[in-house]
Amino acid sequence: MNPQELKTIMGSGLLSFPLTDFDSNGDFNAQGYIKRLEWLQPYGASALFAAGGTGEFFSLTGDEYPGIIKTAVDTCRGVVPIIAGAGGPTRFAIQCAQAAEKAGAHGILLLPHYLTEAGQEGLAAHVEAVCKSVKFGVIVYNRASSRLKPDTLAGLAERNPNLVGFKDGVGDIEAMVAIYQKMGDRFAYLGGLPTAEVYAAAYKAMGTPVYSSAVFNFIPKTAMDFYHAVANDDLATQHRLLKNFFMPYLELRNRTPGYAVSIVKAGAKIVGHDAGPVRAPLTDLKPAEMEELKALIATLGPQ
DSSP states (O other): OOHHHHHHHHTSSOEEOOOOOBOTTSOBOHHHHHHHHHHHGGGOOSEEEETOTTTTGGGOOTTTHHHHHHHHHHHHTTTSOEEEEEOSSHHHHHHHHHHHHHHTOSEEEEOOOOSSOOOHHHHHHHHHHHHHTOSSEEEEEEBTTBOOOHHHHHHHHHHOTTEEEEEEOSOOHHHHHHHHHHHGGGSEEEEOSSSGGGGHHHHHHTTOOOBEESGGGTOHHHHHHHHHHHHTTOHHHHHHHIIIIIHHHHHHHTTSTTHHHHHHHHHHHHTTOOOOOOOTTSOOOOHHHHHHHHHHHHTTOOO
16 A cells, blocks of 8 residues: 555544453453454444554554554455554654564554654654655654644655654644644544544544544444544534543543543453453553443443
8 A cells, every 4th residue: 555545545434543452461462452353344444553552552562563563464454454553762663664564554653752852853853764764654643742833744744755644632723723724635634632532523624524533442333423423514413422421431531541541441341352451551440430431331232
């Protein structure tokens, strides 16, 4: 898949981040991961991000990463495109990007580097080094310590034809409008705030009609129903699901830092697709919180 084909796929429908399966010891569980991907395939996501944020990329080792991406590519070949997460320090991000390309992934989502702040010049050098290390498409994730300004993105796009996507995880409406007005259709745009459904209608109004869904991991039918409601301006369905599920879900998710991932693993366990525990420094939901989530999921009916 060339970068322009990846760009087209990004704009064609709902995307999601499959959980990465771990066993009781916290090691990668390949068979569980295969079963998870096979379960999610028929629900209609336009692409899946292997080892993304919800897939705990930040906790994976360099040794296990290539095998995770290859497992996803082999399992979903010919059915659902796989975009690999990559990130961290520049040289490690390059290693991940090249391993993903070798494994047959269709592109990468470049997650933020870690810990240190950096100016626009340094951020641009980081993104460009990764882009130039591979031939396939790159989507940059605007989040945390990696916030790119319109002029920076314009320069990167001019020098790197394979930089084809921009995912926003900041939620700064003014900045997002400025980027869209600057870049137009040079990029495909993706909403990427945690529990993106809450922001989906607002992002659509800004020219970003697609987003990535974490809840697709445990309520895939509802996730697709909500996406179609946004696409069709079905406000009644949006408001019903926001009121009855997503807002109570947010209240539970926001109780502890890191629960944006932990609650998704909890949901998968509740619906019979256990992905194992999260890795430290994340913590799993407490038993009482699991019961709250179970009751909330039950209100949605069969998935």
